[in-house]
Amino acid sequence: MNDTVIEGQVRIPSGCAISGIFSRSGKRFSGESIIRSIEVMHDRSNGLGGGFAGYGIYPEYKDYYAFHIFYDTLKAKRDCEEFLERHFDIINLSKIPTTKVKEITNEPLIWRYFVLPLPTKLSESQLTEEEFVVKSVFRINTDIEGAYIFSSGKNMGVFKAVGFPEDVGRFYRLDEYEGYCFTAHGRYPTNTPGWWGGAHPFALLDYSIVHNGEISSYDANRRAIEMYGYKCTLQTDTEVITYIFDYLHRKVGLTLGEIASVVAAPFWQTIGQMDAPERERHEYLRNMFASQLITGPFSILVGFSGGLMALNDRLKLRSMVVGQKDDMVYMASEESAIRIIEPDLDWIRSPRGGEAVIVTLDKNASEV
Amino acid sequence: MAIEFMYPEYEVLRDPDRCIRCRVCERQCANEVHTYLPEKDRMISDDLKCVNCHRCATLCPTRAIKIVKSPHTFKENANWGQKEITEIYKQASSGGVLLSSMGNPEKYPVYFDKMLLNASQVTNPSIDPLREPMETRVFLGGKTHEIKRDENGRLIPIKRVKLELSMPVMFSAMSYGSISYNAHESLARAARELGIFYNTGEGGLHEDFYQYGSNTIVQVASGRFGVHKKYLDTAAAIEIKIGQGAKPGIGGHLPGEKIVGDVSRTRMVPEGADAISPAPHHDIYSIEDLRQLVYSLKEATNYTKPVFVKIAAVHNIAAIASGIARSGADVIAIDGFRGGTGAAPTRIRDNVGIPIELALASVDTRLREEGIRDRVSLVVAGSIRSSADVFKAVALGADACYIGTAALLALGCHLCRTCQTGRCNWGIATQRPDLVKRLNPDLGYQRLVNLLTAWNHEIKELMGGMGINSIESLKGNRLMLRGVGLTQKELDILGIKHAGE
Numbered sequence: 001m002n003d004t005v006i007e008g009q010v011r012i013p014s015g016c017a018i019s020g021i022f023s024r025s026g027k028r029f030s031g032e033s034i035i036r037s038i039e040v041m042h043d044r045s046n047g048l049g050g051g052f053a054g055y056g057i058y059p060e061y062k063d064y065y066a067f068h069i070f071y072d073t074l075k076a077k078r079d080c081e082e083f084l085e086r087h088f089d090i091i092n093l094s095k096i097p098t099t100k101v102k103e104i105t106n107e108p109l110i111w112r113y114f115v116l117p118l119p120t121k122l123s124e125s126q127l128t129e130e131e132f133v134v135k136s137v138f139r140i141n142t143d144i145e146g147a148y149i150f151s152s153g154k155n156m157g158v159f160k161a162v163g164f165p166e167d168v169g170r171f172y173r174l175d176e177y178e179g180y181c182f183t184a185h186g187r188y189p190t191n192t193p194g195w196w197g198g199a200h201p202f203a204l205l206d207y208s209i210v211h212n213g214e215i216s217s218y219d220a221n222r223r224a225i226e227m228y229g230y231k232c233t234l235q236t237d238t239e240v241i242t243y244i245f246d247y248l249h250r251k252v253g254l255t256l257g258e259i260a261s262v263v264a265a266p267f268w269q270t271i272g273q274m275d276a277p278e279r280e281r282h283e284y285l286r287n288m289f290a291s292q293l294i295t296g297p298f299s300i301l302v303g304f305s306g307g308l309m310a311l312n313d314r315l316k317l318r319s320m321v322v323g324q325k326d327d328m329v330y331m332a333s334e335e336s337a338i339r340i341i342e343p344d345l346d347w348i349r350s351p352r353g354g355e356a357v358i359v360t361l362d363k364n365a366s367e368v
Numbered sequence: 369m370a371i372e373f374m375y376p377e378y379e380v381l382r383d384p385d386r387c388i389r390c391r392v393c394e395r396q397c398a399n400e401v402h403t404y405l406p407e408k409d410r411m412i413s414d415d416l417k418c419v420n421c422h423r424c425a426t427l428c429p430t431r432a433i434k435i436v437k438s439p440h441t442f443k444e445n446a447n448w449g450q451k452e453i454t455e456i457y458k459q460a461s462s463g464g465v466l467l468s469s470m471g472n473p474e475k476y477p478v479y480f481d482k483m484l485l486n487a488s489q490v491t492n493p494s495i496d497p498l499r500e501p502m503e504t505r506v507f508l509g510g511k512t513h514e515i516k517r518d519e520n521g522r523l524i525p526i527k528r529v530k531l532e533l534s535m536p537v538m539f540s541a542m543s544y545g546s547i548s549y550n551a552h553e554s555l556a557r558a559a560r561e562l563g564i565f566y567n568t569g570e571g572g573l574h575e576d577f578y579q580y581g582s583n584t585i586v587q588v589a590s591g592r593f594g595v596h597k598k599y600l601d602t603a604a605a606i607e608i609k610i611g612q613g614a615k616p617g618i619g620g621h622l623p624g625e626k627i628v629g630d631v632s633r634t635r636m637v638p639e640g641a642d643a644i645s646p647a648p649h650h651d652i653y654s655i656e657d658l659r660q661l662v663y664s665l666k667e668a669t670n671y672t673k674p675v676f677v678k679i680a681a682v683h684n685i686a687a688i689a690s691g692i693a694r695s696g697a698d699v700i701a702i703d704g705f706r707g708g709t710g711a712a713p714t715r716i717r718d719n720v721g722i723p724i725e726l727a728l729a730s731v732d733t734r735l736r737e738e739g740i741r742d743r744v745s746l747v748v749a750g751s752i753r754s755s756a757d758v759f760k761a762v763a764l765g766a767d768a769c770y771i772g773t774a775a776l777l778a779l780g781c782h783l784c785r786t787c788q789t790g791r792c793n794w795g796i797a798t799q800r801p802d803l804v805k806r807l808n809p810d811l812g813y814q815r816l817v818n819l820l821t822a823w824n825h826e827i828k829e830l831m832g833g834m835g836i837n838s839i840e841s842l843k844g845n846r847l848m849l850r851g852v853g854l855t856q857k858e859l860d861i862l863g864i865k866h867a868g869e
Contacts (some may be wrong), residue, residue: 217842219848223844224741226736228739253515265838269501287507288511288528290507295836297493315500
């Protein structure tokens, strides 16, 4: 790294564009359409960050964790691989294929590993497999200088860089991947040359988040989530939101709908009008998970295995629309980003603030 | 002796052209400063008796009276000030411990005044509290993230004892005895109307006020005055008082002359007998003993009420709070060194304890480091002077604040710091019926409601300005604070950045 201050050393607010496409039937489609969608919203980014997440893209390795890693130096790569070899069974490793694009410069080394925790290490650690992976990711990202794991889920992957999102998509040859879900992000940070790791989506295990907004609750959320073993090394909103989702969903066991009631909780006024059991449930969630409430503007798309969720802040301070055509569901900051890829929608609407829109694969969806 | 003579610190200036000899000042002054000389048809004053409480000045119909600081001074000395010299004279004369009231008035730093708040510009919008909901409701009590579901997978709300506050402010402990019946009534009624809580202090609960039980926190202090089953059952919460900011490490002493009538009955102390609270609880000599008292009180009330533990902010506060968080307490109340009192030894008040801002920051940080911050709520006191102080305290990590002095000021207190004499001209810190009746609880409670309503408006404005529409998103949100003129060490303890960073 050069002398510029990067995410993690400073907190950088940013505006953004987001888009997501999901096939309920599990039909796999190329990443090309998500590039076209995010490209329409070019002016919502400023060329300082773009990225994508694809689900169902690694069917041949679907039981392995796919680590996507940025290396600044060969030494970082050596150190990281040494760590991986000590803790994981590495089934496959390769450079992530890229194309030279003149707008994308200063690329780090970008590698991909399909791994499983070594059974002996896992049992020694007394952790669940997922927790073991999370801890390893945190360890590499904080302790190995110049190595940064930016994707760690199964049968999914994140691709991100400094640049406009459409250029980033071409750089990563996203049209060569096929999946049942893609999300995209174009970034508009306010004061930094941008760092590849700071681009979005932000991912942990198979949760990936693209986010548009600047949350006012950041430090309250950060300090709370860090109590539960997370380290907010990037100081970005998206990072802390991802950890909140991971914590509430995977560790606490709340459903995504319940998580929406926590992070974008209904106002007390609204809760007061609910019938008794519902009111009690919301009061309970707001009280017990008070520190996970997120305020300030946000629209987010949360990708997870087999589903996609859209959520706006409780006041809907950021635009977001959801549309559908047959089994395809589209979610984006602007309607234009949906119309460009599907002009003939069955319906399109603007979800209310705090209203979670959750789509999952149909029961009889094709094997993914 | 001549050397004991102390020229009064304040002088009563009376404009003879304005004075109409109505003698209101004479009737109003319990310190007997003013006298009428019929032969000369003149009012005269004995400045020596004046405590500068402003009662006469505010009630003089012609504004003939003002109280000014006397220009009479000792020879200037940067080391030996007026206070140091006169205190020596007093002690050389009396051989006694000096007594004072209200909070530490000395020139120590006020960290609240060295922290500035953030606001939204461009990158995210501020929110207008007049147009959008702005939520200040808080719950006090431990939180759990364990969840339970019924057979259909629906969440079963886990019931934990808690207090619900409409805003993060409560009235702190002031006993019946140290303050008057009318002051207590004002606090109780205001707490009810505001949807918050007041605290009985250690003097028991007058039976007239049992009706406000659901807005009452009852205190169990080392003297156990007025503690009985019904007292505990009536309350919404119970506070074990270990210490208070104005006098950490020592007990209390309500002189026998204040133990009269109802005060005696409420405290369960014979009339005229001194009510002495021991320095420690004699059943708490260590942290494990505290746990036993916490659970005794929970047992006695069938686990229906939150138990607070109130401590003074002292040097090792973070470790002490950590111990209390593990003792079963639901709320830790921390009282800073500026906290008020009806009477405290001057040396203790002015020299013991640490600022609440630093104590709060280090406790909140420590509890988070240990992963136990959710187990307890933190309530801070001593001294919270405005909505901005409340706001900054919440941003540092407090769940709520206690106010004592600010509430008394709303009731008319002019901070003359002579509560210990029992001759409060404002009817607050006195049991003399003629003085008590000067505080009209109908007006008093309304002024308290006004004060906190105003504060709540201000809190909402500040929240809206930084784009926060619910107080829980402010709690511990230290990025919203910046220090000015603080050393790196101070910033590190407060866990905040310097302005401009």
